[in-house]
Amino acid sequence: MPDKANQQVLYFPKEGIMKSVQQFPTPFFVYEEKKLRENCRNLKKTFEKYFPYFQPLYAVKANNNPTILKIIMEEGFGFDCSSESECRMVKKICEGEMKMSGNVNTMKVVSMYTGNYTPVETLKFAKDCGMILNLDDVSNVAMLKEFCGGGGQSAVGDDKSVVGVPETLSFRVNPGIGKGGMESVVTAGPDAKFGVPFEKAAEAYKLAQEAGVKHFGIHMMTGSNVLDEEYFAKVVEKLLEIVADVKNKTGIKIEFLNIGGGFGVAYRPEEKSLDLDKVARLIKETFDKQCAKFGIKAPRLIAEPGRYITADMGFLVGKVVVIKDGYKKFVGIDAASNDMPRPSIYGAYHYVSVMKKGEFGGRVIMVENKKFVSEKSITGDTLTADRVIASSKTEVVSVVGSICENNDQFAKDRELPVCETGDIIVIHNCGGHAFAMGHHYNGKLLHAEYLLQENGELRMIRRAETFEDLYRTTTDFGRTKK
Numbered sequence: 095m096p097d098k099a100n101q102q103v104l105y106f107p108k109e110g111i112m113k114s115v116q117q118f119p120t121p122f123f124v125y126e127e128k129k130l131r132e133n134c135r136n137l138k139k140t141f142e143k144y145f146p147y148f149q150p151l152y153a154v155k156a157n158n159n160p161t162i163l164k165i166i167m168e169e170g171f172g173f174d175c176s177s178e179s180e181c182r183m184v185k186k187i188c189e190g191e192m193k194m195s196g197n198v199n200t201m202k203v204v205s206m207y208t209g210n211y212t213p214v215e216t217l218k219f220a221k222d223c224g225m226i227l228n229l230d231d232v233s234n235v236a237m238l239k240e241f242c243g244g245g246g247q248s249a250v251g252d253d254k255s256v257v258g259v260p261e262t263l264s265f266r267v268n269p270g271i272g273k274g275g276m277e278s279v280v281t282a283g284p285d286a287k288f289g290v291p292f293e294k295a296a297e298a299y300k301l302a303q304e305a306g307v308k309h310f311g312i313h314m315m316t317g318s319n320v321l322d323e324e325y326f327a328k329v330v331e332k333l334l335e336i337v338a339d340v341k342n343k344t345g346i347k348i349e350f351l352n353i354g355g356g357f358g359v360a361y362r363p364e365e366k367s368l369d370l371d372k373v374a375r376l377i378k379e380t381f382d383k384q385c386a387k388f389g390i391k392a393p394r395l396i397a398e399p400g401r402y403i404t405a406d407m408g409f410l411v412g413k414v415v416v417i418k419d420g421y422k423k424f425v426g427i428d429a430a431s432n433d434m435p436r437p438s439i440y441g442a443y444h445y446v447s448v449m450k451k452g453e454f455g456g457r458v459i460m461v462e463n464k465k466f467v468s469e470k471s472i473t474g475d476t477l478t479a480d481r482v483i484a485s486s487k488t489e490v491v492s493v494v495g496s497i498c499e500n501n502d503q504f505a506k507d508r509e510l511p512v513c514e515t516g517d518i519i520v521i522h523n524c525g526g527h528a529f530a531m532g533h534h535y536n537g538k539l540l541h542a543e544y545l546l547q548e549n550g551e552l553r554m555i556r557r558a559e560t561f562e563d564l565y566r567t568t569t570d571f572g573r574t575k576k
């Protein structure tokens with residue numbers, strides 16, 4: 095256990111969250127605009143240091159709130175979409191700004207469509223939006239000439255025209271290796287359903303060339319939440335080998351290389367944050383080495399992070415509603431795993447802070463996992479009065495929601511200050527892959543999202559759902575006709 099806890103994990107915007115609980119009914123999400131912009135700028139600046147023509151995209155699936163997408167676009171990012179609805183939202187946000195042509199250097203807001211097992215209608219929709227198609231399989235090439243309409247989940251209508259052969263095309267390649275923060279987020283390697291197996295890459299590019307494609311890219315997404323700086327360069331090494339192989343076998347010069355997302359964030363206080371500069375530097379060294387070795391021109395670098403941009407700008411804020419002294423002590427809050435399913439799906443750890451009731455107008459008692467709140471300071475600073483109070487009155491509890499599943503536990507056996515009903519629980523790292531993964535199990539509603547703006551004001555950017563919303567599509571209680 096390190097002496098020092100990662101301050102990025104412990105951080106939350108206390109003033110803003112205090113204000114939010116005074117103004118709005120819990121539970122809700124708060125997103126900090128300042129942090130979001132900082133994350134965008136940091137990623138862009140870090141990669142541009144080594145790759146002046148670096149093009150950042152944002153993986154919409156991590157947090158698809160339109161206000162968040164607009165801010166990310168203002169920071170110079172394009173988008174990576176994975177469904178028709180994401181394409182629709184991005185198209186709306188870009189309002190005609192999207193220019194996706196064969197020449198990547200003229201694009202204003204570059205966007206890609208990275209699907210898997212995608213119906214032909216969705217491919218057509220994405221192409222018609224002007225997105226670069228990033229195909230997941232060799233068989234998708236034939237789909238470009240297939241007639242659309244009458245199948246799939248798409249709402250494109252009964253248009254019977256073909257997808258059409260785009261001028262620019264990319265393939266998601268499975269380089270045969272993958273890594274992730276946990277097994278279920280590993281998205282490459284022999285067990286993964288994603289990507290063209292690298293042995294078939296040249297065949298895929300050849301087919302696309304024969305179909306009439308003029309410009310090519312290559313893409314990978316081999317896993318999420320990776321905190322190992324050296325890993326990304328290893329995969330890039332392999333990808334550049336594939337780029338060279340494709341050139342040798344087909345004569346095709348791959349013009350851009352998208353390394354996907356996967357940049358990890360620290361969720362636990364004992365975890366170190368990813369050294370992004372090291373990631374970018376190692377990738378650059380690999381580019382230099384491989385391009386010289388194979389005699390190829392360096393493709394333009396693209397990345398499409400989700401978590402790295404949004405995770406630590408967001409907080410799920412709930413109120414303690416029931417405390418049960420059972421076989422264990424359970425602190426029940428008004429948010430539940432349907433709001434933020436990561437712990438229930440992955441057993442993921444999220445850091446939790448407590449704001450004591452009655453303290454919202456002034457002092458906040460910051461609470462940390464017991465391992466860090468001890469006689470010594472967690473940070474090495476002098477203990478503050480708040481921390482003394484917190485550490486002198488702590489107990490081991492589990493923080494749970496009200497879903498009828500035993501995995502509805504945001505924090506298990508965690509040392510927290512003694513909680514009372516009415517206290518506020520702040521769950522950290524809830525800006526990415528959090529609300530976006532929410533669901534309605536047990537007839538639960540999804541809650542509001544607020545933006546803590548740079549001027550300190552709070553703005554609602556999604557209202558809480560109502561019961562009418564939940565039943566709107568049913569025929570007996572909703573507005574849908576039988």
Ligand SMILES: Cc1ncc(COP(=O)(O)O)c(C=O)c1O
Binds near residue numbers: 354357
């Ligand atoms: C194709 C693709 N790109 C990018 C991402 C973003 O990953 P992360 O949030 O780990 O950066 C994902 C996440 O699942 C993905 O599937």
